[in-house]
Amino acid sequence: xxxxxxxxxxxxxxxxxxxxxxxxxxxxxxxxxxxxxxxxxxxxxxxxxxxxxxxxxxxxxxxxxxxxxxxxxxxxxxxxxxxxxxxxxxxxxxxxxxxxxxxxxxxxxxxxxxxxxxxxxxxxxxxxxxxxxxxxxxxxxxxxxxxxxxxxxxxxxxxxxxxxxxxxxxxxxxxxxxxxxxxxxxxxxxxxxxxxx
Amino acid sequence: xxxxxxxxxxxxxxxxxxxxxxxxxxxxxxxxxxxxxxxxxxxxxxxxxxxxxxxxxxxxxxxxxxxxxxxxxxxxxxxxxxxxxxxxxxxxxxxxxxxxxxxxxxxxxxxxxxxxxxxxxxxxxxxxxxxxxxxxxxxxxxxxxxxxxxxxxxxxxxxxxxxxxxxxxxxxxxxxxxxxxxxxxxxxxxxxxxxxxxxxxxxxxxxxxxxxxxxxxxxxxxxxxxxxxxxxxxxxxxxxxxxxxxxxxxxxxxxxxxxxxxxxxxxxxxxxxxxxxxxxxxxxxxxxxxxxxxxxxxxxxxxxxxxxxxxxxxxxxxxxxxx
Numbered sequence: 001x002x003x004x005x006x007x008x009x010x011x012x013x014x015x016x017x018x019x020x021x022x023x024x025x026x027x028x029x030x031x032x033x034x035x036x037x038x039x040x041x042x043x044x045x046x047x048x049x050x051x052x053x054x055x056x057x058x059x060x061x062x063x064x065x066x067x068x069x070x071x072x073x074x075x076x077x078x079x080x081x082x083x084x085x086x087x088x089x090x091x092x093x094x095x096x097x098x099x100x101x102x103x104x105x106x107x108x109x110x111x112x113x114x115x116x117x118x119x120x121x122x123x124x125x126x127x128x129x130x131x132x133x134x135x136x137x138x139x140x141x142x143x144x145x146x147x148x149x150x151x152x153x154x155x156x157x158x159x160x161x162x163x164x165x166x167x168x169x170x171x172x173x174x175x176x177x178x179x180x181x182x183x184x185x186x187x188x189x190x191x192x193x194x195x196x197x
Numbered sequence: 198x199x200x201x202x203x204x205x206x207x208x209x210x211x212x213x214x215x216x217x218x219x220x221x222x223x224x225x226x227x228x229x230x231x232x233x234x235x236x237x238x239x240x241x242x243x244x245x246x247x248x249x250x251x252x253x254x255x256x257x258x259x260x261x262x263x264x265x266x267x268x269x270x271x272x273x274x275x276x277x278x279x280x281x282x283x284x285x286x287x288x289x290x291x292x293x294x295x296x297x298x299x300x301x302x303x304x305x306x307x308x309x310x311x312x313x314x315x316x317x318x319x320x321x322x323x324x325x326x327x328x329x330x331x332x333x334x335x336x337x338x339x340x341x342x343x344x345x346x347x348x349x350x351x352x353x354x355x356x357x358x359x360x361x362x363x364x365x366x367x368x369x370x371x372x373x374x375x376x377x378x379x380x381x382x383x384x385x386x387x388x389x390x391x392x393x394x395x396x397x398x399x400x401x402x403x404x405x406x407x408x409x410x411x412x413x414x415x416x417x418x419x420x421x422x423x424x425x426x427x428x429x430x431x432x433x434x435x436x437x438x439x440x441x442x443x444x445x446x447x448x449x450x451x452x453x454x455x456x457x458x459x460x461x462x463x464x465x466x467x468x469x470x471x472x473x474x475x476x477x478x479x480x481x482x483x484x485x486x487x488x489x490x491x492x493x494x495x496x497x498x499x500x501x502x503x504x505x506x507x508x509x510x511x512x513x514x515x516x517x518x519x520x
Contacts, residue, residue: 068221071233071234071235071263071506071510072233072234072235076235076510076511077510077511077512078512079511079512080511080512081506081507081508081510081511082510082511083214083217083218083507084218084221084506085221086220086221086224086352087221087224117234121228121230121232121233122228122230123229
């Protein structure tokens with residue numbers, strides 16, 4: 001049922017373009033902090049940071065980190081307990097910096113809302129931008145991405161699977177047709193909102 | 198995990214999950230805004246039937262840093278001193294809408310009674326019951342050991358091969374019991390050292406997974422432990438002549454300056470507090486860089502935040518290990 005919409009090469013090209021766009025809008029790498037939202041956003045953030053360090057000689061060495069938003073979610077009480085993931089802020093902190101949040105799929109916008117709250121408890125960035133690999137629409141909050149790998153119009157009963165070489169066997173973005181329900185469990189991913197949305 | 202009553206039935210995965218979440222909580226406790234919104238709108242009741250200052254404020258700080266509302270209930274001056282039963286107290290708390298109950302009780306098993314009853318339908322955390330268990334103390338001790346040994350690479354690791362010597366009043370110590378089960382689950386080797394009168398009757402026959410010794414100097418020399426944990430002499434429970442006098446106890450089983458000097462260079466000295474300086478631990482040992490006493494207090498808040506988060510934040514039901 002799953003149909004591939006981005007191959008490994010497509011993902012790589014999209015991340016390269018996003019990296020250039022980030023540098024363009026920030027006019028260089030000064031004051032830049034790239035924070036990935038666990039799980040897969042962290043790997044994407046690392047790749048973007050690597051590309052930026054390669055193409056921008058003056059880029060700071062500690063550029064990339066992770067920002068976990070689990071404890072700031074608005075649906076904690078509705079689900080079984082979620083285990084938080086590590087938050088890792090680069091040495092210079094976020095105060096006065098340009099923070100780019102990175103996630104794999106932008107859907108309802110609720111994860112990013114939680115991440116913004118988590119970020120404001122850590123410090124006060126100058127600006128916060130959002131980069132996502134896939135924007136699938138269906139926003140439930142007034143949030144939009146500044147840098148998008150691919151816009152994928154979907155229906156709510158389709159699923160987007162992001163698979164990355166760091167944690168998965170294959171690397172691709174695929175779209176799966178209307179959900180098949182059995183035993184009340186989702187197929188494929190063991191994460192309620194990591195790789196599959 | 199629905200309640201935290203004991204460390205004996207805690208699996209290795211559950212224990213590591215608590216310790217790993219506590220790492221995240223410790224990171225929060227190091228930043229400027231030491232607050233998380235995870236338990237906003239929830240009410241945690243501290244139900245203390247026995248005097249305790251540090252454990253109660255540690256749980257209170259933990260709950261408040263998770264944005265929960267905290268109600269402190271101590272038996273003194275409450276309706277308990279007027280003869281109210283545990284059942285009526287629990288039902289009163291349930292009617293007030295408690296989302297989690299932290300209980301300390303002088304009777305071993307009281308938290309279990311509360312958890313198994315239908316008086317109150319909230320997660321129960323045992324904060325020390327009689328001479329039975331004190332699971333969060335054992336978890337914070339394990340967390341402290343792990344952080345001292347592995348630093349920033351602690352996540353996901355157990356304590357395999359770590360040697361821990363626990364010295365003192367094993368007989369009355371719920372801390373010793375909780376530590377024994379948890380340390381065994383995490384792969385550490387435990388030795389109890391005490392005068393024979395302060396080792397529980399039948400401990401060897403009961404197959405406790407610990408070596409038992411009556412000779413502190415010999416044990417320290419032979420095991421070269423990574424951790425020496427001194428227990429408090431609980432004079433409030435000393436209702437018989439367990440040893441001739443305090444000076445003799447200090448000389449035979451206290452961590453004095455000479456024993457401190459003979460420890461290996463990386464051996465850490467732990468004490469659950471409050472300390473009797475000059476009795477089970479000398480001032481020099483308590484204040485030395487090997488001492489983890491203050492780290493234990495700080496880590497206690499992180500570990501209790503992890504426990505409260507894992508038990509109270511989600512919906513009732515079996516939590517998936519990584520969901």
